[in-house]
Amino acid sequence: MGKVSLARASLRYEWRRYLAAILAVTFAGLLIVVQVALLLGLLGSVSAVIDESGAQVWIGYRGTQSVDLGRGIAVSADLDARLHPAVRRVEGLYQGYGDWRRDDGVAVTAVINGIDARPDGLAYAHLLAPAQRALLEEPGAVLIDEADRDKLNAYIGAPVEINGKRARIAGFVHGVRAVGGVTVLMGQPTLRYVLQDLPDRNQDLTYLLLALAPGSDAAQVAAQLTRTDSGRRHSLWPADEFSLQSQLYWLFESGAGIGAGVASLLGLIVGAVITSQTLASAILASLKEFAAMRALGVSRQALRNIVLEQAFWIGACGLLLTALLSSGIGLLADWAQVPMLFPPWLLLGSTAIILAIALLSGLYALRPLYQADPATLLR
Amino acid sequence: MSEVLVRCEAIAKSFGQGALTQRVIREATLALNAGELTLMMGPSGSGKSTFLAMLAGLMRPDQGRVEALGQDLWQLDDAAIDRFRLQHCGFVFQGFNLFAALTALENVVFPLQYGSLLGDEARRRAHAALEEVGLGERAHLRPVELSGGEKQRVAIARALVKQPELIFADEPTSALDSHNGSVVVDLLHRIARERGAMVLVVTHDPRLHQRADRLIELEDGQIKRDERIAQTEPALAGEQEHA
Structure with a gap:
């Protein structure tokens, strides 16, 4: 007892x-x-785009506080990065607002993610299956988050209009739902098409994603690149640091x-x-x-x-x-x-x-x- | 003459301050014996309960000394007095003070756990104590399922389970009818005789008069009468316990 x-x-x-x-x-x-x-x-x-991608270092507009607040950078921003011995791959990422029109004519603001959809691409490397990447290689194809399906009256094959250009929904993904608007993933062919009428043609690059050689120290590479010519005109972050910074920005701001x-x-x-x-x-x-x-x-x-x-x-x-x-x-x-x-x-x-x-x-x-x-x- | 277990010398206690000071006990001296049930009687406000509290290590006297089991009680520190009560004293109060959430058995076991008895041995002893007060069959019941007399017998079992040498009871019968009252006092009396314990019962119940070994009457804080009572009916008392 x-x-x-x-x-x-x-x-x-x-x-x-x-x-x-x-x-x-x-x-x-x-x-x-x-x-x-x-x-x-x-x-x-907020930081899903960083956490789901395979890049170890990010380059973006000088002083960007959170990844969703990126601004256009010059195409030449990659020059010094490409020369660094530890950098294996440099890849562009476009993030910007676009005007999405549903099939019933209602307009919705969408966040366009223009990624490098090749099989070894870094953007959303952890999120997208090879078949999904392949879909994005087709002109006019876009992927949206499953959670936005109802908001957009979406179904696979649905014709949509983005910035006045015809596109179609090629599939759905999980985990890119944005805090604000709708997140749209597209490959380079579609991106060039929907951005072609924008007044400033130089604004099709928001971030550069860097993959490093195995065993490299991301913080060290970022620090070294910061001291280069192009590095001084931009901000560089190790991926985990940029992710945390973005989250803290939202937490407090x-x-x-x-x-x-x-x-x-x-x-x-x-x-x-x-x-x-x-x-x-x-x-x-x-x-x-x-x-x-x-x-x-x-x-x-x-x-x-x-x-x-x-x-x-x-x-x-x-x-x-x-x-x-x-x-x-x-x-x-x-x-x-x-x-x-x-x-x-x-x-x-x-x-x-x-x-x-x-x-x-x-x-x-x-x-x-x-x-x-x-x-x-x-x- | 049997052994003296508790002795007090010239103890006194006052409450209040200045002109409002009320002297409750005035220089009282007394010796209480093993194997005896002593009744302390007196009108309300005569200081009976205060007297008991000072003898039992519950209330510090203003002056005088209390010697219990050979120890100068009030020279001990508070923790040592707690330990003294834990080892040597049993208490029965007017309100039975049983925990509603615990069964009769658990109520008896519970204070044992703070002594040296633990586990099965504690339960065995608690059961024996409940048998002794005639509640062996009702050990599994909670206080709400017991009558007033039964509750008081559980409280007595709780007081005697650790086999204390000193048992103090304050108005143990005043919440009970006369039958249950006499059962309770006879029980206390038997414990005094069989175990050689000192039992001090404070009461204003005149019916208990016949059932004690000794009667002390208190008035205005002083012992007015102290006499032995001739026992004439022990056999009857024994029968009533099992009534």
């Missing part, structure tokens, strides 16, 4: 009393997990990060207050029993540990519910093609925060325990 745990027995027997605290902890946890996961999903969609932070904090405070109030009222309800234990010689520290054990189990129950509900929301988001990311650090971090909040609430609730004086039991 195991030990008699007053903490667990009380939680089981008076679960109604503790339910409010468990739910408060659950929703505090849920607020953190879901908001951060949504935020990470949003930020991940968009207000989404601050909004999620404030809401999470509010959730935590409400959760902590409800938990500590619940525990304190449970102590007050059992004050005479606790006092009787004090009379029988059970130390105050031992009684404190009972309350902290209760707090721990409230946190653990809340955590379990948070995990279940988060999984449910994650599945729902997956179904609705809303990007959410649940990296291990988020799960571990929110576990730690939830348990810490529960235990801190327990500590804060201990005050009434000091009224458990056995002398008060005497008439």
Whole structure:
């Protein structure tokens, strides 16, 4: 037979009393997990073009803060990069807004990604299957994200108009859904066609993607190229740095990060207050029993540990519910093609925060325990 | 004459300050014996409970000393007094003070876990204690399923399971009807006799008069009367326990 745990027995027997605290902890946890996961999903969609591509170094317009804010660069920007011994491949990428017209005539703003669709191309190397790349080699072919299917009345083979030029939907991809408009992938033949009427013909290059020889240090190559003539007129980033920079830009500039932070904090405070109030009222309800234990010689520290054990189990129950509900929301988001990311650090971090909040609430609730004086039991 | 287990000398206690000071116990001296149930009686406000609290290590006297089991109780630090109560003292209060979430058995086992008894041995002892108060069959029930008399017997089992030398009971019968009240006191009496424990019962219940070994009457913070009671009906008491 195991030990008699007053903490667990009380939680089981008076679960109604503790339910409010468990739910408060659950929703505090849920607020953190879901908001951060949504935020990470949003930020991940911003930097998807970097993360899904095979380039180790990116060259772009001087001072570009986030990858979606790129501006046109000169075709000559690649000169010094091509001379660097570690650079194996230099590839252009166009990113810009285009005017997409559905078959019913409605106009939608689209983000055009003009990529090098050859089999060994770097852009979206991790995302596109060889067959999809092959599709893009055909003039007029474009790929869009599955999530934009309804927005664009899209189907395979559907004729569309981009910047007034005829094109057709050749297929769908997953994971390029943009925060703002619709993302359209096209190969060089289609790109030249839809850009041909633009006033400035030199604006068909936004980034240069560099693949390095195996074993090269991207940061070192980027630093070396920054000191060259063409490097000084542009910005160069190792890919992971540019990805992080883009995500941080959205995190802080968009207000989404601050909004999620404030809401999470509010959730935590409400959760902590409800938990500590619940525990304190449970102590007050059992004050005479606790006092009787004090009379029988059970130390105050031992009684404190009972309350902290209760707090721990409230946190653990809340955590379990948070995990279940988060999984449910994650599945729902997956179904609705809303990007959410649940990296291990988020799960571990929110576990730690939830348990810490529960235990801190327990500590804060201990005050009434000091009224458990056995002398008060005497008439 | 049996062995003295608790002795107090000239203890006194006042509450309040300045002109409002109320002297609750005035220089009382007393010795309590092993194997005896002592009743402490007196009108409300006579200081009975305060007296008990000072003897039991629950409330520090303003002056005087309490010697319990050969130790000068109030010379110990707080943690040592807690340990003393844990090892040697059992308590029964007017409100039964059982945890609603625990069964009768668990309520008895629970304080044992803070002593040296653990696991199966603790449960075995707790069961034996419940048998002793006649509740062996009802050990699995929670307080809400027990009558007032049964609850008080669980509280007594909880007090005696660690086999304390000193048992203190404060108004243990005042929430009970006369039948349950006498069952409870007879139980305490038997524990005093069979185990050689010192049992001090504070009460204002005159019905208990016949069932004690010794009667102490307190008035205005002083011992007014202290006499032994001739026992005439131990056999009857024994029968009633199992009623």
